[in-house]
Amino acid sequence: MKKFTYLIPKSTDEAISMHESHGKRAKYIAGGTDVIVKIKEGKLSPDYLISLKHITSLNQLALNKETGKLHIGALVTHGMLEESSLIRTQYPILHDAVTNIGSVQIRNVATIGGNLVNAVPSADGAIPLIALDAKVEFYGPKGEQSEDLIRFFLGPGQNILERSEILTEITVPPLLPNTGSAYIKFGRRAAMELPLLGVGVLLSLDEDLKHCVKARIGLGVAAPTPMRAMEAEQFLTGKAIDEDMASEAGRIAAKESRVRDSIRGVAWYRREMVSVLVKRMGLMCLERIRDL
Amino acid sequence: MERDVKFLLNGNEIKMKIKDHWTLLYLLREELDLMGTKEGCGSGECGACTVIVNKDAVNSCLYLAAEIDGKEIQTIEGLASSDGTLHPLQKSFVENGGIQCGFCSPGMIMSAKALLNENQNPTTEEIKHALAGNICRCTGYIQIIDSVRAVTSTGNEGIEVVAWKTEEKP
Structure with a gap:
């Protein structure tokens, strides 16, 4: 595989400043189940891989009891969603989808944020979240921003994120009764x-x-x-x-x-x-x- | 770039220098001479390279060696006892015809081990779900699923139920 330097920031700010200083030679990586394959195939050739895996604030999955909003950190793996009893009972549409993404081995590593950022037309993670009226939160040099998930995708492999921006969280508004x-x-x-x-x-x-x-x-x-x-x-x-x-x-x-x-x-x-x-x-x- | 990593490999603490672009599979096979873990497709499709990191089955061909720092890795080499006694899962694969050419077996067995660590009585559906990322081109899966089922306490009647500890180390 092509040689690269692996950087492990501990916060989104640190990750963004690393990305800013290396520009086009840098690429963010989360679970890596797509990025590593693309590097092996020669479709990506970054000199710096900036890992988002160790930014613990992006790793949370929780229902806010006061607002009724579901917060899914971008680094939450498909496996975490599959095993969550909250997701299985309250958001079965999401459980249906993540259960059949890739394999156990992929789901243990691949993140929901990575699934969305890849923006493939077949993204199994995106469709249920769109049906749930999810929003994406992202953070970058311009600060915090938010957008409806349905507007996040621009075309195959294309999303609205600009240089150095990081998808941080997916939020799902409270469900109606019944x-x-x-x-x-x-x-x-x-x-x-x-x-x-x-x-x-x-x-x-x-x-x-x-x-x-x-x-x-x-x-x-x-x-x-x-x-x-x-x-x-x-x-x-x-x-x-x-x-x-x-x-x-x-x-x-x-x-x-x-x-x-x-x-x-x-x-x-x-x-x-x-x-x-x-x-x-x-x-x-x-x-x-x-x-x- | 090079970096120092410290990890547990089949119960043994290892400290070494690794290169950032190494995958865990490369580290195991080319640097540590542990040839049990196989490279099939190299892109996360076939499961031949499956190992257990902490509690999770992962494709070691896509897992960067830089990420194993502080983690516990289990490979097929860690299953049999040091005197050569096979792990019940290995024994079951042999006895139930779960092995033919053997190339997929280390990955199949590590996926099965990860499942059984979490769930000692999986249903056939749960076994299939857990092994869906492991491709076999010989036996046709039936014997493989039978092999896993035979070591569960709800396994086939007539097959001896083998008690084994999940934390057993050589």
């Missing part, structure tokens, strides 16, 4: 595979447990960046949700999707599957609300 959520990674096999499609649905129902007060539909590999099917969301809002409504929402979402042909699957098939899986995840939400 909320169910579910995600499916659809592909030939679950582990060690990029999905053909990723579909996440979140539904919040009124006290009558019938009428939808909020719907979120996140789609992965359905466009150059993770997307929301907003027309389908609007269609569901205010309606009494049953199987027919979920089917119709699936059809609308399929129309909205901007799927294309790729090595893993063709566009028409992806479009059909958006329709099927949005319906299926919608019904799974209802089931999970009943089980609350």
Whole structure:
């Protein structure tokens, strides 16, 4: 592997000043499951790797009881999310997704922040967080900034972070009562595979447990960046949700999707599957609300 | 750049100089002559290089040696006793046909060990989930899963349940 100097800052400020002083010769690294592969393949050739792993403030996973907000540090690994009983019980959509990212070995090391910063269209971590209306917090020479996660992605491999900026935290606003959520990674096999499609649905129902007060539909590999099917969301809002409504929402979402042909699957098939899986995840939400 | 690291390797304290661009796999095989850990794909897809760092199974081909400072590493060499007695997992792989060419075995066994350290009675689904990052091109997985199941207390009837300590060291 190409030689580099490995720097281990203990704070975000120290990391940023290291990055500023080495400029384009430096690259941040977190879990490294993508960065090291890219260095081995010669796609990246930094002289300095700045590790964010030892900045303990980025490593926290906690629900703030006062605000009801969930805080996920960017350095939290997929394994920590998979094993968290808070995530499994309150945010099953996220548990569904992280459980099938990579393998145990990858999940033990790879971070949720790294998954988002990579900005691949198939990012399994991003879709459920988008359905949860997550925000990203980032920090750099300009200070602290915040943005809706859906606006974080600019294109395949492209995000809004500017030079030396670090993604620090993902925050999820409080859930409404009677909320169910579910995600499916659809592909030939679950582990060690990029999905053909990723579909996440979140539904919040009124006290009558019938009428939808909020719907979120996140789609992965359905466009150059993770997307929301907003027309389908609007269609569901205010309606009494049953199987027919979920089917119709699936059809609308399929129309909205901007799927294309790729090595893993063709566009028409992806479009059909958006329709099927949005319906299926919608019904799974209802089931999970009943089980609350 | 060079740096000093101190770590526990299969229970032995090691202090040495490493280079920043070394992976843990390179350190184990090329510097410490521990050839049990294999390099398959070199990109985190196959699991042949799996070792345990602290409690976690990781792909040593993607894990930088600079990150092991202060940590505890366990490799396949650390499982059998010094008199050559196999670890129950190793014995089970041999007895249940979990090994054919053997290239994936060290990684499979370390992944299984990491699972059993946390969960002594995994279901078949849990075993499959834990081994999903380890590729075998010979046996077809059934015998491998059987091999792991046989050392759990809910393993196949007729197979002796072997008690073993997770912290057992040679």
